[in-house]
Amino acid sequence: MVGALDDIRVLDLSEPLGHYAGYLLANLGADVVKLEPPHGDDSRLWAPFLPDLDQPESSLQFMLLNVGKRGVTLDIYSETGRKVFLQLLAEFDVLLQSWTPQQMETLGLDQATLRELFPDLINASVTGWGLDGPYASFAYSDMVSLAMAGVMNLSGFEEGPPTQLPDQQGFHCASINLAAGVVAAILVREASGIAQDVEVSMHESLLMAEETAMQSADIRGIDRERTGAAPGLQVIKLPGMGLYSAQDGWVYAMAAGIAGSGFNGLLALMDLLNDSIADDLREEPYASVMAEFSNSAAAFRLMGDPEKMKEVSGVFAQVDELVTDFFRKYPKEKLYVEGQKLRLLIGTINGPQELSESEQLNDRDWFRTINDSGRGRELRYPGPPWQLKATPAVLRHPAPLLGQHNEEIFSAIGLGKSDIMQMSENGVI
């Protein structure tokens, strides 16, 4: 069994916002070569670092998002470098790059020029804002994209500042879309012989993550705002919905009847743990109100009926207090596992350590161990985002050391040892 892209070659010149795309394509079996400037990719200098190892080889972000790729260095802005780059590119099916229109002009490598030089190349561009439009020359960052895409406006406390999403979600959303575009373009090239350009704007790649905010503005003329810990789709806090303290951490529950066993499931969990709060909640005034809103249709309808919401909000608040008292008494894992067995929608707030030790992820052998001899240790990597049963994920190489495969890759395109040495002396590689 081999990867679905096992005969595809990808030259990855992207800045960090495109690294995850190359990672995904490598997971699908493609031969991905990361091309960096001679001083290395920017993210090689980004913390956190692998302990007891020096830069530029110790950045954990660089290692995570470039594992599976081989690596070369080349100054494509130098005359020799540009020539070697074009010679190299002829060997590849796909180019991943994040040049702005101005950089393309400097390099003399706009889309039309590359198309003429390489009619069969899939030229995939990922930038902050896309290649045209009034903001095409704007500088980008992950958070700035989240801000302009309306996603950040929904995150955080109502009164506090809008809050970014974790771990460069703009970069990841852009990269996933870039990988999708590349695979679609590969399908087209094989079916019809047409090679084409792929274009991703990080800004645009995030817009679906506004959830219903865009439609709410379009249909109702209402802007959704930040709602703190309450699920943002709610107009008021429904009992059993959202974040609660457990005895030893946090749980997140969705017991207000959208799906699963709903509020009755929560009562069943209380019964299972012999907690008398269930008996209180089965009394009036709580019982009838909760009975009415413990199915999904009623709960959704209620969310669209602010008047009715106001009417029941007092009872809701009292119920929520009892629910809060209940959750606080029990360990989070018990609430999660026993609750889910009762089809209650509940989860624990997991940090890196919990995920690392996750029974579910480990039972599925999700993590991968790779011997990184260049860095002198075994490393534990997260698994792929999908399990393709006939074409399983591939992990061929540790993340490349700076210029690790220069000789191997440049000699394969016919450069002699002395050419390579000279490029090295001139700072081209």
Added chain:
Amino acid sequence: MSTQSIRSRPLDGLKVCDATWYGAGPIATRALANLGADVIRIETEKRPDGLRIAQPKPDGEESLNQSGYYNNFNAEKRSITIDLTTERGHELGIELVKWADVFATNMTARAIRQIGMTWENVQEANPGIIGLYEPMQGMTGPHSEFQGFGALLSAICGVNYLAGNENEPPIGVGTNYTDYVINPIHAAVAVMAAVRHKRRTGEGQLIDMSQLESSVSGMAGALFAWDNGQITYERLGNRVAYAAPHGAYLANETGDRPDHWVAIACMTDFQWAALSAVMEQPELADDARFNTLRDRKNNENELDEIVGGWVSRFKAPDAMNKLQSASVPAGMVQKASEVLQDPHLAAREFYAYPEHTEAGKRAYDGPGFRLSETPHEIRGPAPLLGEHTWEICSDVLGMDSGEIGQLMAEQILY
């Protein structure tokens, strides 16, 4: 547009039997539809997709066809209403499986059993099919039956732990975040990779896509650092290790837009020097407190005060434009209504406004990636519930009108 609308698309001819609902599944098959696939969604009136019930809808509207939440995620699909829990309904569902190249679902294992669409059933009916199964935590393992929505998965997969401020509870990011890009577009990549394998070898396959694994894969930095360096992570609000200043700063509130924030990020010393110049405090670039990234990180509170003080003198668009004209990454924290009017997105014709019989011309999010020759674009609206039942029964399933009418009367088709 008229010439564009006849251009071929990458997945023309691909047939998808779509038994997804809510967010992560439908958005994946929506991408396939906007790439040209013929996507047939199986729905029921008895148990409709929750998003057909959900807001936003026009005031007082109860129709199952008016939800912007549903419609945005289902552009260009066809809808057939079949009650798969009946014997004849299930047979018809299996006929659609036989017709399809791809079967897709994000239902829980329990719901899949209820409608008789387990991988065993689907593969038996159509041995060459690609099966996308996207339950919350995968098809095997002790938590394979567990269920939830994106907001719950965001708790489990680490979004909540990693987002927000250190001394505040892990509140998450205000949405069912993982449902909208991470999981569905990962799924679309996986399906297209499987399509390639099928075209090369004739072999279909099972895609066991755990939304948990997919989500963690898309934000694995802290996990990887923990596993390989025992490095712990604290929530840092809007700060990051690789840039300073890096934050959201409140703009001048006296205008017609109070509560307008500007996000600013300086990854490099060059950007910091440019920011200092824009703030008309060029001496800051040489200030020992702020010389290098490490200096700026060490004195970040003072740094934020200086930048915040400058931003507070301007309206947000002015601050953004001043900074961007000096190549400093900066952008307004836009509300959705402002994103809809964003001149850049307008110039790039991002939003589509297909005409929908009941909902009219409403905005649909454009594609997350663009292709130059075989476009990825929205050519039609979401379907009404059961809008295509008759035509699919007749054209795809080859049923005669007598039987279709009969099954409609029996509420097997509805």
